[in-house]
Amino acid sequence: MMKTFSNAWQTGLSEGTAPSRDSLASATVIDVARRAGVSLATVSRVLNASAVVSPELRDKVSAAVQALEYRPNLMAQGLRKGHSNTVALLVGDIAQRHFAELTMHVQSSLEELGASLMLYNLGHSAARLKDFFARAPAMRLRGIVLAVSDGIAPSLAPLVTEARRSGVTLAAIGQDLTRFGIASIVHEERAACRRSVERLLTLGHTRIAYVGRIKGSAVGSERFRGYRTAMKAAGAFDDALVFDLAFRYAAGHDAIVRALDRGMALTAVQGGSDEIAAGAIAALRDRGLRVPEDVAIVGFGDIELGAYLRPALTTLSSHPTLAARHLRDLFDGKGTTRADLTVLPRSLVLRGSA
Amino acid sequence: MMKTFSNAWQTGLSEGTAPSRDSLASATVIDVARRAGVSLATVSRVLNASAVVSPELRDKVSAAVQALEYRPNLMAQGLRKGHSNTVALLVGDIAQRHFAELTMHVQSSLEELGASLMLYNLGHSAARLKDFFARAPAMRLRGIVLAVSDGIAPSLAPLVTEARRSGVTLAAIGQDLTRFGIASIVHEERAACRRSVERLLTLGHTRIAYVGRIKGSAVGSERFRGYRTAMKAAGAFDDALVFDLAFRYAAGHDAIVRALDRGMALTAVQGGSDEIAAGAIAALRDRGLRVPEDVAIVGFGDIELGAYLRPALTTLSSHPTLAARHLRDLFDGKGTTRADLTVLPRSLVLRGSA
DNA sequence: CTGAAAGCGCTTACAG
DNA sequence: CTGAAAGCGCTTACAG
Numbered sequence: 043m044m045k046t047f048s049n050a051w052q053t054g055l056s057e058g059t060a061p062s063r064d065s066l067a068s069a070t071v072i073d074v075a076r077r078a079g080v081s082l083a084t085v086s087r088v089l090n091a092s093a094v095v096s097p098e099l100r101d102k103v104s105a106a107v108q109a110l111e112y113r114p115n116l117m118a119q120g121l122r123k124g125h126s127n128t129v130a131l132l133v134g135d136i137a138q139r140h141f142a143e144l145t146m147h148v149q150s151s152l153e154e155l156g157a158s159l160m161l162y163n164l165g166h167s168a169a170r171l172k173d174f175f176a177r178a179p180a181m182r183l184r185g186i187v188l189a190v191s192d193g194i195a196p197s198l199a200p201l202v203t204e205a206r207r208s209g210v211t212l213a214a215i216g217q218d219l220t221r222f223g224i225a226s227i228v229h230e231e232r233a234a235c236r237r238s239v240e241r242l243l244t245l246g247h248t249r250i251a252y253v254g255r256i257k258g259s260a261v262g263s264e265r266f267r268g269y270r271t272a273m274k275a276a277g278a279f280d281d282a283l284v285f286d287l288a289f290r291y292a293a294g295h296d297a298i299v300r301a302l303d304r305g306m307a308l309t310a311v312q313g314g315s316d317e318i319a320a321g322a323i324a325a326l327r328d329r330g331l332r333v334p335e336d337v338a339i340v341g342f343g344d345i346e347l348g349a350y351l352r353p354a355l356t357t358l359s360s361h362p363t364l365a366a367r368h369l370r371d372l373f374d375g376k377g378t379t380r381a382d383l384t385v386l387p388r389s390l391v392l393r394g395s396a
Numbered sequence: 397m398m399k400t401f402s403n404a405w406q407t408g409l410s411e412g413t414a415p416s417r418d419s420l421a422s423a424t425v426i427d428v429a430r431r432a433g434v435s436l437a438t439v440s441r442v443l444n445a446s447a448v449v450s451p452e453l454r455d456k457v458s459a460a461v462q463a464l465e466y467r468p469n470l471m472a473q474g475l476r477k478g479h480s481n482t483v484a485l486l487v488g489d490i491a492q493r494h495f496a497e498l499t500m501h502v503q504s505s506l507e508e509l510g511a512s513l514m515l516y517n518l519g520h521s522a523a524r525l526k527d528f529f530a531r532a533p534a535m536r537l538r539g540i541v542l543a544v545s546d547g548i549a550p551s552l553a554p555l556v557t558e559a560r561r562s563g564v565t566l567a568a569i570g571q572d573l574t575r576f577g578i579a580s581i582v583h584e585e586r587a588a589c590r591r592s593v594e595r596l597l598t599l600g601h602t603r604i605a606y607v608g609r610i611k612g613s614a615v616g617s618e619r620f621r622g623y624r625t626a627m628k629a630a631g632a633f634d635d636a637l638v639f640d641l642a643f644r645y646a647a648g649h650d651a652i653v654r655a656l657d658r659g660m661a662l663t664a665v666q667g668g669s670d671e672i673a674a675g676a677i678a679a680l681r682d683r684g685l686r687v688p689e690d691v692a693i694v695g696f697g698d699i700e701l702g703a704y705l706r707p708a709l710t711t712l713s714s715h716p717t718l719a720a721r722h723l724r725d726l727f728d729g730k731g732t733t734r735a736d737l738t739v740l741p742r743s744l745v746l747r748g749s750a
Numbered sequence: 751c752t753g754a755a756a757g758c759g760c761t762t763a764c765a766g
Numbered sequence: 767c768t769g770a771a772a773g774c775g776c777t778t779a780c781a782g
Contacts, residue, residue, distance in 0.1 A: 068533065068562065070775055081753045086777055096751060113533040117474040118775035121758050126471055128482075128514070136503075137700075142496040146517050149490075153527075158535070160482070161515040163500050173507075179422065179467040181512070208422065291704045320704055327706040346491075347701065350645045350674055352681040424759055435769045440761055450767060472759035475774050 069110035078106040089114065120182065125209065128158040129185040129373070132174060134192055134216075136163045138290065138317065139345040140360065144189055144215065147366030155373055157184060166192055166258075166289070175201055178210075185211035185373060188219065191261035198222055213372055215365050217260050220383045227368045227384040231261060234358045234388035235268030238340050239312055240276075242396065247310040247338065248278045253297040253322060254314015254342070255286040262286070262314050265342060269312055282306065294321025302329050308337060310396065316341035316348050316357055323351060323395070338396035353394030361386045423464035432460040443468065474536065479563065482512040483539040483727070486528060488546055488570075490517045492644065492671065493699040494714065498543055498569065501720030509727055511538060520546055520612075520643070529555055532564075539565035539727060542573065545615035552576050567726055569719050571614050574737045581722045581738040585615060588712045588742035589622030592694050593666055594629075596750065601664040601692065602632045607651040607676060608668015608696070609640040616640070616668050619696060623666055636660065648675025656683050663691060664750065670695035670702050670711055677705065677749070692750035707748030715740045 075085045080099050087093045088103045095103075106112070120126040129152050133141045149159045160183070164170050171194060178186065178201075186205065188194070194217075202222050205212045214226040242250050250273065255266040266284070273279035283306075285297035294313055301308055302325070313319035319341030326337050333339050333353055341348055341357035348355035368384050429439045434453050441447045442457045449457075460466070474480040483506055487495045503513040514537070518524050525548060532540065532555075540559065542548070548571075556576050559566045568580040596604050604627065609620040620638070627633035637660075639651035648667055655662055656679070667673035673695035680691050687693055687707055695702055695711035702709035722738050 071777095072775080082776080083753060083755095083778080084751090087752090090777080092777085094751065099752080115475070115536060115775050116534045117471045117480055117536055118758090119777080120471040121469070121475055121760085121774090122776045122778085124758075131515075136496050136500045137493075139491075139493070139496075142490050142493075145515065146490045146519070149515055149517050159515050161485075161499065161503055161513050163503050165500070180470045182469060182471055291700055295704060320701070324704040324706050324708075346645055347674070350649060350678040352678050354678075425761095426759080436760080437762080437769060437771095438767090441768090444761080446761085448767065453768080469759050472774090473761080475758090475776085476760045476762085478774075 068115075069112045070115070071112075073110055074103065074106045074112050077110060078102040125182045125184050127156065127184055128160045128181070129187060129211075130160040130162055130174075130178065130181070130183050131187045132162050132164055132171070132190060134164055134190040135166055135289075136161070137165075138315070139347065140315070140343050140362070141189065143345070144362045144365065147362050148187065148189070148215075148369060151366040151370035152373075154370060157373070164190060164192070168192075168194075168197070171197060175204075179204065179208070182208070183210050185213065187213045187215060187369065188217070188224070189215040191216055191256075191259050193258050193260040193263070195219070195222070195260070198224075211373060213369060215369065218383060225372055225382050225384075227365050227372075227386070229360055229365075229386045230388045231264040232268035232271070235265040235312065235342070236272045237268075238358060238390060239269050239272035241390065242310045242312070242338065242340065243272060243276045243278065245310075245338070248276070249280075249283065249307050250278070250310040250312060251283045251285060251297070251301060251308055252312050252314070253285045253294055254318045255284055256289065256293070256314065257286055259314075265314055283308075290315070290317045291321035291324075294318035294323075295325045296321075298322045298325035299328075302331075310338040311340070313339065313341045316343045316345045316355060318342075319355055319357070319395070320347065320351060323355075334394065334396050340396045344391050348391075348393070351395070356393045356396040357391050358388040359391050360388060422469075423466045424469070425466075427464055428457065428460045428466050431464060432456040479536045479538050481510065481538055482514045482535070483541060483565075484514040484516055484528075484532065484535070484537050485541045486516050486518055486525070486544060488518055488544040489520055489643075490515070491519075492669070493701065494669070494697050494716070495543065497699070498716045498719065501716050502541065502543070502569075502723060505720040505724035506727070508724060511727070518544060518546070522546075522548075522551070525551065529558075533558065533562070536562070537564050539567065541567045541569060541723065542571070542578070543569040545570055545610075545613050547612050547614040547617070549573070549576070549614070552578075565727060567723060569723065572737060579726055579736050579738075581719050581726075581740070583714055583719075583740045584742045585618040586622035586625070589619040589666065589696070590626045591622075592712060592744060593623050593626035595744065596664045596666070596692065596694065597626060597630045597632065599692070602630070603634075603637065603661050604632070604664040604666060605637045605639060605651070605655060605662055606666050606668070607639045607648055608672050609638055610643065610647070610668065611640055613668075619668055637662075644669070644671045645675035645678075648672035648677075649679045650675075652676045652679035653682075656685075665691060665693050667693065667695045670697045670699045670709060672696075673709055673711070673749070674701065674705060677709075688748065688750050694750045698745050702745075702747070705749070710747045710750040711745050712742040713745050714742060 071085050075082045088095050088100045152159050212224045214224050218226045220226050252269040256262040287296045341355045344357045344359045425439050429436050442449050442454045506513050566578045568578050572580045574580050606623045610616040641650045695709045698711045698713045
């Protein structure tokens with residue numbers, strides 16, 4: 043495990059004394075070459091292991107690198123190579139737990155590749171996506187990862203064209219964008235939601251609300267389709283049972299309040315996210331209804347919170363770690379980066395709420 | 397408000413036709429100069445408004461920039477200027493809601509400055525901090541923002557030295573690092589926690605547990621000191637009432653379970669975070685205890701979740717938006733960037749749990 | 751296996 | 767007000 047205790051912080055960089063340095067500026071490849079008594083080309087070669095160098099020279103270079111604490115200038119490298127070493131991650135809304143967790147794993151995956159993560163939070167705003175597209179070309183990014191649940195497809199064509207032209211690797215997480223030639227890593231949405239709703243039907247529920255067909259959310263709509271399929275097959279579909287009012291907690295809360303105010307009969311709720319489900323539980327409790335006795339609730343995504351609600355939340359699992367690992371492989375083995383679709387499974391996590 | 401609806405995404409970049417382009421490569425300042433019939437220097441001057449240029453030439457350059465869809469290469473600019481335009485944000489743990497929200501606001505603040513956010517998640521790991529320190533010099537960062545609750549102070553000296561040498565702007569959010577000459581933006585921790593506990597004492601509680609003096613957490617310890625001050629003043633301090641077992645939800649849950657297993661008398665809990673408080677509520681409910689009737693609970697930080705717990709969580713407010721704004725000013729007005737301490741207030745948010 | 755030289759795309763003294 | 771030239775720190779053909 044990681045060292046996470048107080049004392050561990052103290053080890054930091056303190057160990058060892060910094061070599062004395064003549065000038066204030068960082069050492070460059072020229073300084074290294076001079077000190078090692080070789081040419082710039084040789085230094086570059088041993089640094090990048092890009093060609094065979096005799097052991098003697100290699101050792102001299104290594105020694106000089108050490109002595110001078112040489113660090114290659116990433117911007118110079120990038121300028122020369124034609125692209126930087128940073129990958130931009132566009133997230134739909136970092137305030138949603140699911141996106142925060144994904145961000146965490148993507149960052150560490152990228153780090154394994156020696157790449158940096160540039161974070162750009164969309165906050166569900168189309169205008170911000172447009173802004174990013176305008177800024178991106180100047181950065182000469184190595185890649186762009188689209189982790190967005192909104193239906194951004196219509197505005198994607200120019201980005202794809204531009205990316206191809208400039209050699210930026212594009213990837214999507216959470217939404218299938220393979221029809222644009224973008225390799226995509228998604229979770230099972232429709233089938234998972236369908237199975238969950240089928241289970242509720244099997245348990246005898248027919249008045250099952252769906253909360254979370256968020257306007258403009260591609261992923262939310264996808265989940266909704268699974269719900270609809272199951273409900274229609276059971277002859278239980280009713281448009282009045284579908285809610286798409288707002289985001290996150292408020293969506294769940296407001297939908298239930300509205301339903302109850304209308305006197306709507308309701309015995310179960312399939313949420314489009316765990317936050318939505320948590321909001322729904324709060325509203326139910328406010329009205330004196332019990333979960334799951336009066337109304338059963340199922341979430342979507344299995345965020346940490348769910349296990350600590352009471353009743354604990356029944357939900358559908360997700361696998362951000364796996365998604366990030368697939369992403370790494372995608373950036374790693376550049377050869378096999380076809381516009382593949384990777385589908386991660388979701389399974390039902392049974393807890394107390396349904 | 398932002399456009400957040402389905403249709404808004406369609407406007408994107410689709411409007412207008414892309415200018416025809418001869419070559420596949422992006423236009424450079426040379427292309428612009430050639431097309432405008434001026435020198436590179438002139439192009440650079442109008443682009444950066446760094447010197448007076450005659451109106452005629454300025455217009456010619458602007459026209460060429462438009463026509464060629466010219467975008468300056470940020471890496472070339474950075475190489476020449478000696479530093480990039482990206483600011484690294486080191487967060488303690490992006491999976492904690494508080495950090496995710498902060499990240500969101502810092503990103504947009506930086507964006508206003510035309511800078512990019514490089515995200516580096518520490519996950520409470522000392523080893524990762526060290527890794528970052530090793531990688532950072534190569535990036536020639538414009539700034540580094542430390543948003544870390546752990547007690548990183550001991551390993552900071554080398555970073556500070558290196559930063560001064562290379563001209564990187566350092567800033568801290570959440571932890572007072574001014575003694576290292578680092579401008580810091582913090583929230584009131586000790587006083588806020590003291591006031592909260594004093595209120596519980598006033599309400600008649602004496603057996604008030606503190607959960608969240610997380611090992612190695614500088615901020616957690618700071619909050620704890622406020623608790624201790626209040627408890628000692630009331631003659632109610634008891635070491636057995638202090639818990640620091642784990643992180644996040646589990647910390648609150650496990651602490652209560654352990655306390656109850658020991659048969660400890662307990663009428664109130666001050667949590668070191670809202671997640672901890674939520675975990676505590678779950679544990680209490682598992683044991684058939686009512687909140688707030690049997691045990692009152694106060695959180696810390698006012699994350700969105702708190703308003704949707706039942707009972708809703710009484711907690712102490714925080715102001716990530718303000719913090720991000722202060723940070724922007726700090727990076728903006730480079731002149732006034734002394735190692736100032738900015739303290740943001742926390743107020744009691746009274747809801748149902750205490 | 752090694753080195754001298756060109757060049758990635760900018761900005762900024764330096765002359766005029 | 768404008769331009770020619772040097773240089774930021776690298777990597778990679780090109781010769782040898």
